[in-house]
Amino acid sequence: MNSQLLMRRTFDLAMRGRGFNKTNPIVGALLADQRGRVRSEGFYRRFGGPHAEVDCLAEIMDVSPMEHLYVSLEPCNIVAKTPPCSQLILEKKIKHLHVACVDSNPDIAGSSLRYLQQAGIEVESNVEGKTGQGMHRQFFVNTTHKRPYIILKWAESKDGFVGRSGERTKLSNWASDILVHRWRAESDAILVGTNTALVDNPQLNVRHYFGANPTRIVLDRSGLIPRDSRALQGTQQTYLLGKEDTTITAEHLSSIKYDDTTPLTSILTSLYQKDVGSILVEGGPTVHQYLYENNYWDEIRIIRSPILLDDGIPSIKPVQPIGEKLCLLNDEAVCIFRETSAAT
Ligand SMILES: NC(=O)c1ccc[n+]([C@@H]2O[C@H](COP(=O)([O-])OP(=O)(O)OC[C@H]3O[C@@H](n4cnc5c(N)ncnc54)[C@H](OP(=O)(O)O)[C@@H]3O)[C@@H](O)[C@H]2O)c1
Structure with a gap:
């Protein structure tokens, strides 16, 4: 399975939400099997709307332990305008998670990945990290400054x-x-x-x-x-x-x-x-x-x-x-x- 290629696809998905995100990040997500075949895709479509993970997993009822979730940014674990995506990932019984970069929001900043790891999920971060960082530049500036x-x-x-x-x-x-x-x-x-x-x-x-x-x-x-x-x-x-x-x-x-x-x-x-x-x-x-x-x-x-x-x-x-x-x-x-x- 080509992790880099699948992560790059989440970047394409994320870009579709650009211009509608305001102070929230543009994010893309996809679910793929162990051979890299994409089963479902999603992205953050509009400010205040469902997060990319929710958009991707909304209609998926039966995640196999062999399937992998790719997200361009660390999933949230705080209740904001929508419930935390870390809970959704646990509920959907995702076993493998790949992210491009950690969320710079000081309320998250890696804590969500640690939480999911402790819950037994295999987490890979920094997949295509440099491109992911570039794509989330606006959000990093917003949350940091x-x-x-x-x-x-x-x-x-x-x-x-x-x-x-x-x-x-x-x-x-x-x-x-x-x-x-x-x-x-x-x-x-x-x-x-x-x-x-x-x-x-x-x-x-x-x-x-x-x-x-x-x-x-x-x-x-x-x-x-x-x-x-x-x-x-x-x-x-x-x-x-x-x-x-x-x-x-x-x-x-x-x-x-x-x-x-x-x-x-x-x-x-x-x-x-x-x-x-x-x-x-x-x-x-x-x-x-x-x-x-x-x-x-x-x-x-x-x-x-x-x-x-x-x-x-x-x-x-x-x-x-x-x-x-x-x-x-x-x-x-x-x-x-x-x-x-x-x-x-
Ligand atoms: N090619 C392009 O892409 C492009 C784009 C835009 C403009 N232009 C051209 O550029 C020319 C205008 O440029 P410009 O440099 O003369 O003027 P500008 O940057 O459009 O306006 C400058 C004026 O804005 C006010 N201002 C308020 N707060 C400011 C601040 N913090 N910093 C700076 N200015 C502030 C000041 O007037 P007060 O002191 O009265 O407040 C200042 O004199 C036009 O000819 C236009 O056609 C070209």
């Missing part, structure tokens, strides 16, 4: 500019636009700085991919953004960060007090309590630089265009090495990951 996972994202010209001064400059091609809208759909919130909201007048919604619109976060400390800006229109939940505005009546729009006395990072951290598990920060460079310098970021995603601008607003220049690259016709998407002390 109690703040949203922060992704800095921009498009830049071949000569390193994000646009011409004072005008909206289109740099990415249609393939990149689809990917960016997928990133939006996978994020709980999307943030823009004041100048970006004023110059680009963006809608900040999901149009070129399927999935829910993220919550919009618009910075307006100086009260410059007109109320008819596209980023404040429609029914998409929107937080306007600036002077407290008691005149706002639109149901989708709320104002959060933001002035020189409160750092932006504190406000973003507080949004974790409102189930914001990830924020895609779409610029501009002034906001990116602030978050980058304050080490308040986890990932950087850059769309590199072949267009030359010769002059304009420079993008920020991260010093960390590129982790991943993807070709998008004549554009290129590159990803940089901040080193984290993830659980093993």
Whole structure:
């Protein structure tokens, strides 16, 4: 039986829940026999819904002692929104459990695996552990730092500019636009700085991919953004960060007090309590630089265009090495990951 291959399949399953998980982890699970034939599969489909193990085992009544359960993350053993999965594993008489990585949540942190081992279950951990760690990065940041996972994202010209001064400059091609809208759909919130909201007048919604619109976060400390800006229109939940505005009546729009006395990072951290598990920060460079310098970021995603601008607003220049690259016709998407002390 190829444990690595089966675990990689749980990663594929887990990815199907991305964008619906909020502050909970994306998790995949499968049940296979000793020859590696998959009998059942499941994943964490939506925030507050059944866990991947429950989704996988719900209709299985008779687990054979020769069958193996694969889960991309250590099963929970606490009563949260749903009963503990460790109990389900015992009830279903699973004899062999394989996990990719330990849950970084301090309330679990390996205790569930120890509990199941003591109950006589053969446990193998760290199967495809490095990939599993990467896949659960957001959850590890959420549980360790109690703040949203922060992704800095921009498009830049071949000569390193994000646009011409004072005008909206289109740099990415249609393939990149689809990917960016997928990133939006996978994020709980999307943030823009004041100048970006004023110059680009963006809608900040999901149009070129399927999935829910993220919550919009618009910075307006100086009260410059007109109320008819596209980023404040429609029914998409929107937080306007600036002077407290008691005149706002639109149901989708709320104002959060933001002035020189409160750092932006504190406000973003507080949004974790409102189930914001990830924020895609779409610029501009002034906001990116602030978050980058304050080490308040986890990932950087850059769309590199072949267009030359010769002059304009420079993008920020991260010093960390590129982790991943993807070709998008004549554009290129590159990803940089901040080193984290993830659980093993
Ligand atoms: N190519 C791309 O991907 C891309 C993406 C986005 C934007 N852009 C372009 O970038 C330009 C705008 O970028 P920008 O750098 O000038 O402005 P920006 O980052 O959009 O906004 C900066 C402004 O946001 C406010 N702000 C509030 N809190 C802040 C904080 N903690 N840190 C930093 N700023 C904070 C400040 O105004 P107050 O002092 O008034 O509060 C600041 O001047 C536009 O031309 C736009 O077209 C390109």
